[in-house]
Amino acid sequence: MPSLLDRLLRPERTPPPPVQVDLAHVLLVGTGVWVAGLVVCAVLGWTGATDWVPTVVCATGVVIGLGALAWARRRRPQPGTAPER
Structure with missing residues (x-):
C-alpha cells in the first residue's frame, strides 16, 4: 500500500470521459454574430x-463560418457511436 506522501506526490486520477458537443450549433451562433x-x-x-474594411472583415468571417459549418455537419457524430479519441 502506498504511503500518504506517495499518494500526494503521485495522485492517480482517471480523466473524465470526453463531452459530446454538436459543433454545428456553436458555429451557427458564431456565424450569426458575424452576419x-x-x-x-x-x-x-x-x-x-x-x-469598408470592417465590412470586408465581417464578410470574411461569414464565409469562413459557413465553410466551417459545412465541415461540422459532415463530421457530426452518429447517434449511439462512441466518441473519437
Missing part, C-alpha cells in the same frame, strides 16, 4: 460613418 456585424458595418459604410 449581424456585417449588417451593422454595411449600414455604417453606406452612410459614410466608417470605412
Whole structure:
C-alpha cells in the first residue's frame, strides 16, 4: 500500500470521459454574430460613418463560418457511436 506522501506526490486520477458537443450549433451562433456585424458595418459604410474594411472583415468571417459549418455537419457524430479519441 502506498504511503500518504506517495499518494500526494503521485495522485492517480482517471480523466473524465470526453463531452459530446454538436459543433454545428456553436458555429451557427458564431456565424450569426458575424452576419449581424456585417449588417451593422454595411449600414455604417453606406452612410459614410466608417470605412469598408470592417465590412470586408465581417464578410470574411461569414464565409469562413459557413465553410466551417459545412465541415461540422459532415463530421457530426452518429447517434449511439462512441466518441473519437
